[in-house]
Every structure is written in structure tokens, then in C-alpha cells.
Amino acid sequence: MSAKGGRLRLKDGLRVASVGLRSRPLRAALSALGIAIGTAAIVAVLGLSSSSQAGLLAEIDRLGTNLLTVEAGQSLTGGPAKLPREAPGRITLLDNVQLLAHTGLMKDEKVYRNSMIPVGNTGGLQVRATSLNLLSVLNTGVARGSWLNAGTAREPVAVLGSAAAEQLGIDRVHPDQRIWLGGQWFNVAGILKPSPLASEIDNSALVGYPAARTYLGYVSIVRGEQKAGPPSSIYVRAATGHEAAVQSLLGQTANPEAPNEANVSQPSDALTARAAAAGAFDSLFLGLGVVALIVGAVGVANIMIISVLERRSEIGLRRALGATKAQIRTQFLAESILLAVIGGVVGVLAGAAATAVYASSKSWAVVIPVEAWSGGIASAILIGAFAGLMPAVRASRMPPTVALRTA
Template structure:
């Protein structure tokens, strides 16, 4: 005790406060478990959300925000519109346009592993004709094999998107490996990595425009001459500082006669929206964490009430030796706060560990917001104070004679 006022030194206060926890460690651990689970849930939810958002934003930065896409919309009558065959060439003449690529969805032509697959089992796979510079514009790579070249673009050769290869069971590339496209056999030249900016590519088999014209009959008549086309999607890389300007000019440039029939979008906006919505279900899991904290608070209050009943002799002896009501109240309130604090710290560490492990499996940077761990510990302390207040007041009001007689 200090020389003035009979106050306990911090070291003595910690020793007295922790007596109940040290004497009954198993009961204390079980009581702290609820608070630890609730705190871990809160930290993990906020940490995983922040880590996933950081990973997605990093992916957006890597892929770039300067990609714009054009697709055929609808006419005024509600009929399906078509992009002009000359649209890609027109767009290349715009200022601040860096790269232009395009694909054409070939309708009613489907992809099958072999000729024995029932016609109705399309698996949602599509056939697309493509320009040869598609990968550089979409910033998509090859997982295995080779991309199309001017020679293979004229032959029955296809490159599979990542999802298409998975659904077809193509996990490696070997000579004379073939698939069925629109009733024709096509050799598989390669498999692409995932394309976040254009998910439709993932579920497509890509062939050259000349091959689409020759083997699948995908043609348009231009001044009486057959040509492969038209494109159904055009991908434009614009100068980063002039994306908005280029976006405003794309529709009237692609189709001057009907610009309202051209849909222009920015794929990175979709990914950014996904990053913003990554915490849409946070409230549910945070609610579960709060429920766990409430259960933990009930457990702490219960153990403190039982502790007061079991330690009446200790309370009476301390009061008889001169301990004040305030010191008794502080002892039991401090014990409750210490119990909750231990649970909170364990929960924070568990939440951080869970976040780090999961983020590592996804290749994300581990991000733990300061308000997650600080809020978790602060909540634990508040819960400990609230849960221990009534038992502490009850202990301080026990007269020493009654406490010793009923012990």
C-alpha cells in the first residue's frame, strides 16, 4: 500500500485483482472464451473485408482503368442492333486511343469436348472470333500453349478461356488435341489465364476471323463481297488522362448513324463496385460477433456473481483488516475487466491470425484496420466493466461480520 490514503500500488492492485483468475484458471478461461470468439469474429470480418478490397483494388491498378468496351445494344424498336463492320477501324483514328481489339460472338455455335456430348449440354460455353491483339488490350496472358497467329487464325485452331478449359477438362496441351466447335473439329492451341476485365472471354473458345468465315460461315456482305464479321464487342485502351473524353466519342464514332444503339462501358467500374460492395455482408457477421460478445458478457457476469458468493470469507477478512468498500469494489470490478481484457486480446490475435492465413491463400496483402483491433479490445474492456459492475457493488456492500458468519 502507498504511504498516503491506504491506496494500493499498481503492482499490488494487479496481484489482488488477479487472485480469482489464478485460483480458478479453467473457469476463467471458459468465461473469457465467449469474449475471445466475439472479438475474433469482429477483427476477422473487418480484416478480411479490408484485405479483399485491397487485393481487388491492386488488381484494378494492375489491369488499368483505361479500358473501355463497346457492345451492340438495342434499336428503337427493341430489336437487337449490330455494330458496323468498320467500327474498329474508325475508332483507331480517334485521338488518345492507344489500342483497339475486338471479338465477335458467333451465335448458335457451341463448344463440346467431343461428338458424343448431347447437343443440349453446352455448358454455357461460347464461340468467339477475335482479332490477334486481344491479349495485349485485355492484359490477359497464356496459362499454357500458344496464342493465335496470322497462320493459325486461318485454320481450325482455337484457344480456350480459363473457365472453358476447366469445363471441358483440358488441363494440358498436346499435339492433335481437338474439340468440336459448331459441328467442326478444331485443334486446341492454348489456354488463357483468367480475364477479370472481360469475364465472357473466360467461358469462350477463341478462333481467328478468317477461320470463323471459312469453317463456321460467319460473314457479312460488304458491297457484294463476303467479309468476316461484324464484331460484337470492341475493346479500347485510351490514354489514362483522357478516358472520359474518349468514352464520350466512342458511340458516335463506332456508329455515326445510330450512336444510341451502342453501349459503352468501363469494366474497371464494375470491379471498383465489387470492392465497394465487398463488405455488404459485414453487418451479418458483425452481428454474430456482437452476439458472441453478449454471451461472453453474460458468462463474465455469472462467474463474478459466483465468485462473490464463494469468496465471502475473503471479503469479510479484508474488510475486518481495514479494506474499504471502494477497494473491494475496485478489486472485483478490476477482476472482471482483466478477465474480459484477456479474452479480447486473445480474440484480436486469433482474428489477425485468421485474416493473415486466409489472405495468404488468396495472395492478398494482410490489412487489419486499426479500428478493428482497437475496437475489439475497447469493446472487451467495456463489456468487462459492465458485466462486473453489479457483482463488484454487491461485494462492497457485504458487512464484514455477515460475510465472516455466512462463509
């Protein structure tokens, strides 16, 4: 105690407040568990949401936001439209267009693991003819094997998107690896890495335009001559900062006669929207965390009420030795807050650990917002104060003679 007014020093107050916890460690641990679970849930939800958003935004930065796409849309009659075969050449003449690649979707062609698969079991896989510079424009690469070249683009050779390879059960490439494509065998040259900006590529088997013309009959008539094509999707890399200007001209440049039949989009917008919506379900899990905190608060309040009843002799003895009502009230209130803070700290550490483990497994940056851990501890303090207020007041109002007589 200090010399003035018999006040307890902070260190002495904490030591007295911890007596009840140290004398009943199992009960204290179980009481703090509810608060720890609730706090861990809150920290983990906010941490994982922030980490996933950071990972997605980093992926967007890596892939670039300057990719634009032009796709064949619908005609005025509601039927499928076609892009002119000359569309890629026209777009390359636009200012601030740096790179361009294109693919042609062959809707009538299907791909299977072998010739014994029923025709209806397509699995939603597509067959596309592709220009050879597709990977450099999409900023993706080959996971297994190799990409098409000027020679293999003329032969029955295909490269599989990541999802297509997984669905076909192909996880490696060897010289005899084949797939049944368009009613004939095609050799598999490689498997692509995932392409977040062009998910349609992930679900496709890609062949060269010359091979598509020779083996799959993918042709269009240009001035009386058969040419491979037309393209159905055009991928354009615009100069950074000029995306809007290029985007405004793509439709009318690709199809001057019917610009409304060309759908122009910026794939990174979809990823940005995903990043913004990554926390859409956070409120649900945060609600569950709050419920756990409330349950923990009820547990703490219950334990403190029982503690007051069990320690009547201690209360009566302290009052008989000169402890004031305020000191008794402070002791039990501090004990409740200390119990809640221990649970809060444990919960914050558990939530941070869960965030770090999961984010690392996804190769995300580990981000734990300040409001997550600070809010968790602040909530624990408030819960401890509210849960311990009534038992503390009840203990301080207990007369020492009654406390000693009923002990």
C-alpha cells in the first residue's frame, strides 16, 4: 500500500486480482476459452480477408491492368456474331496498342481423353485456334512441356489449359501423350499455367491456326480464298495510362460495320471486383465471433459470481482489516478484466497464427490489420469490465460481519 490513504499500488492491485485466477487455474482457463475463441475468429476473419485481398491485388499488379479484350457478341437478331478476320490487323494500327494476340473458338469441335469417351461427356472443354504470341500477351507461361511454335502450329498438336489438363487427367507430358480432338488424335505438347485474366484459356485445348484450318476445317473465305479464322477473342495490351482511350475505339475498329456486335472489356476489372467482394461474407463470420465473445462474457460473469460466493471469508477478512468497498470492488473488477484480457491475448495470437499459416499456404502476403488485434483486445477488456461489474459491486456491498459469519 502507499502511504497516502491506504491505496493499493498498481503492482499490488494486479497481484491481489490474480490470486483468484492462480488458485483456480483450470476454471480460469475454461472461462477465458470462450473469449479466446471469439477473439481468434475475429482476428482470423479480418486477417484472412485482408491477406486474400492483398494477394489478389498483387496478382493484378503482376498481370497488369492494361489488358483489353474484344469478343464476338450477338447480332441484332440475337444470333451469334462473328468478328471480321481483318479485325486483329486493324486494331494493331491504333495508337497506344503495344501487343495483340487472338484465338478462334471452334464451337463444334470437342476434346476427350480418348476415343472411347461418350460424345456427350465434353466436360465443358473448348477447342481454340491461337496465335503464337498468346502467352506473352496474357503474361502467363507453360507449366509442363512446351508451347506451340511455327512447326507444331501446322501439325495435329495441342497445348492444354490448366483446367482442361486437370479435367482430362493429364498432369505430365511425354512423347506419346495424345488426346481425341475433333474426331482425330492430337499430340499434347504442353500444359499451361493458370491464366487469371483469361479463364476461357484455362478450359481450352489450343491448336495453331494452320492446324485448325488443315485438320479441323476452321476457315473463312476472303476474296475467294480460304483463310484460317476468323478470331473470336482478341487480346490487346494497351500502353499504360491509355487503356480508356484504346478501349473506346476497339469495338468500331474491330468491326466497323457493326461495332455493337463486338464486346469490349477489361479483364482486370473482374479481378478488382473480386478483391472488393472478398470480404462479402466477413460479416457472417464476424457475427459468429461476436456470439462466441458473448458466450465468453456470460461464462466470465458466472465464474465471478461463483467466486464472490466462495470467497466470502476472504472478503470479510479484508474488510475487517480495513479494506474499503472501492478496493474490494476494484479487486474483483480487475480480476474479471485480467481474465478477459488473457483470453483476448491468446485469441489474438491464435487468430494471427491461423492467418499466417493459411496465407502462406496460398502464397499471400500475411496482413493482419491493426483494428483486428487492437479491436480484439479492446473487446476483451470491455467484456471483462461488463462481466465483472455486477459481481464486483455485489462483493463490495457485503458487510464484513455477514461475510465472516456465513463463510
